Amino acid sequence: MADTNAPKPSSSVKLVLLGEAAVGKSSLVLRFVNNDFQENKEPTIGAAFLTQKCNLPTRTIKFEIWDTAGQERFASLAPMYYRNAQAALVVYDLTKPTSLIKAKHWVAELQRQASPGIVIALVGNKLDLTSDSAGSAEVSGDGDDTAEDSGDARKISTEEAKTYAEEEGLLFFETSAKTGHNVTEVFTAIANAIPETSLKSARGPGASHAGVSRTEEQRVNLNGPRDANAKEGCAC
């Protein structure tokens, strides 16, 4: 990117995506990183690692994104990905009630096991399938069609999810990876919510902590930001 060497301070943020299978985690990431969308994307196997920069007025955040697979059999690997993560995106499908239950489980697990101070965003995806997407997605000409032929596929009301998010102190968004609605906003909001203090320590030495970062001496800022916190909370 043009401003790689811009004077603005830049720091890395490890972000993990969690949620039930087929809620659209990979599609959200694909929209954010490549501004692309694929119908009928095949399921992620294991996990994918992507990076994307996010420009804030005062600084640049470089997201290191772990897009995990939602299938049950990969659940045991999840701690490896959310360990030392500064941010998490817990995704559910607006049209599928079980996916919110699963999302709540993930939130609870993160609050229990992940580093304290992790920024969690609850994201309801597939807004394009609901009737109220008409307003936001009209530009693409899609909104009217959805409203006409299938009506509203929404199964989880905004209020229900929002109330839950407020109780737990989570960021909350409803998005559509298909239309791109609200996607960048989620990541920007997360970038803004990461406390400045945790980023300040980003350049600190001694980043070697936990198995993942063993080889990262030269990659100074990978696990750096959470270093201080990770040491406190390394009981996990």
Added chain:
Amino acid sequence: MDRDIEAGSNYSSNNIQNNESNTEAVDHVSPLPPRPSRKLSDDGASGALHVAAASKPTTQVSTIDISTLSFPDGSRGTFSTSATSATRSVASPQSSASGYTSPRTDPAETVSVASYPATLRPPGDLADLVTGEFNRRSRAWSMLRTQSSSVQPFEASRTGACDSLAGFEKEFDDIPELGEKGITDEQRLSLWKSKMKHYMILSSAGKPIWSRHGDTSLINSYMGVVQTIISFYEGAKDPLLGFTAGNARFVISTQGPLYFVAISRLGESDAQLRSQLDALYMQILSTLTLPTLKNIFAHRPSTDLRKPLEGTESLLSSLADSFTKGSPSALLGALECLRLRKSHRATINNAFLKCRSDKLLYGLIVAGGKLVSVIRPRKHSLHPSDLQLIFNMLFESGGIRAGGGENWVPLCLPAFNNRGYLYMYVSFFDSVDTAAAAAAAAEENNNSNNPEQPPQPPPPKPATSPDEEIAIILISADKESFFELKSMRDKLALQLAKNGSLQLIQSAARQRRPRIETILNTNNSQSTTTEGQIGQLSHFLYKSRANVQFCQSSLSPTFESPPRSSPSEKDSVSSQRKTEKLVSRRRLMTLYHHLHASIHAKHSHLKVLHLVSEDAASLAWITPVFEFYCVAGPNMSRGRYLRSGFGSWNEKWSILRLVAWLQLLKSGLVGCY
């Protein structure tokens, strides 16, 4: 040993045909008298033969049905009809010096075949045929369309209406889901029944696990029937292996608590279908590992395995579809390698080894589904069936490639160890930009910057076709080693970009497979006759047994329409071409499957099989060193095989030259893995 028996009982000399074919009917009804002179030479050579037999291809057995026609000008011609009856076996003598020998020295790939004249001699009968006057024809005869060597394989069925593969182009279409508008259940069922190939996996309790076609509502009852039939035989301690119903062959494979069923109307042999089912089983093990699978069913035999396998349906389907389309790799149990100069491959291998991380178990570089380089511990080899699973995951199903970024995939390689998981790091060189990589080299302090992933949104579709995509695959037993392997990959990418190997791989991948005429013409510049272009082989497969690798000639132009010249071509045209390509490829693969099944049949002891049908003439030749299969037009009868094309060269000479070329090529293959 077999060849001795054949030489005694079935012997018929080709000399007869060579010298007398113009005057004597070559007809299977009147068997040819044994020729004492040949017999003598055979005996004379037999001492040497016993020595040579172990290592050299000797016995030539051809199945061919030759009929004769008389012509007004007094000449006669032979033509071959379907090879179902009247097998004529021809055993040939071979002097100890004949047969090709693989070069002892280490030849550069540039060495021309012509520079090995001493070692490149055909086995005895071929030499006779080549030098003899076999099968001379009048001009009028050779102008007859039925005799024309320009007829391409499968030309008749391509235009004809009665085609066993009619409807194959719809084979991979989805069956509409339940409740879709305007489609009744009966229509869905008839669509389902029209598929030529079915795979089903179910548990011994009768629970459906996976089926290639049709959803649960459609197939549940059939699964029940299948389970009942299999269980009946299982109960009688007499497991059912397969049966035929109409033109469909059912093959059943039982693996512990799982039943696998293949239903095919494509004419594969039982052994081939069974190996396909084994591959599906391997895919399941690769997802779950054997102990997990056993545990699941030990605790609750009625478990629904669909849940634990969730998300791998597409892997099973793409594996199944590759079998249905016809995969030489699966047929031969071998892998295809990218053609590279030996020195270039050595450079790549060295760079690869130099960057090696301690955590690395296996490392592979793959371009467009073809192996470029493998590094592995000395004690562990990589089994082709494991590689097949990996290649299927990366190149056939879109799951990993589509996501972008780098992947960290837990998987079990059943042939390596079916009890535990390994972790596979995968990175595609999406839009391989060596300049970007070099720029990253300068930018050392910004290490985490991934050169192949420009942060700005690139155009949605990368320009590289899947055939040219380069992937680095690093496998470790340590699930925490992602970043270690990632930094190894970054180092390696940098190295490859610096020494130019990346560009070499790219251009080699772009070159596609060699065309037969190119292979032959590079060694013989004067064979530029038009006949050389048309009266020749259409396609070949060559498997090196020692390396478990194969190579094949380009599918175009006979089995694949040439690459589209203009991207702006209409969709309907290109999709029509696509289906055409699909069907003609399947025809070719069906023939190869048939050849493979015949020559590998139990107790067949065949070394060479020449098969002529209405559609095509084909040849299979196996030795301890290699397996070779080739296909030519239907009028490439044996005489044609021998006499036509390539100016002074003829077809079997061409085959021999081809094989010799392939032997040379082998030195450039990746080597054992």
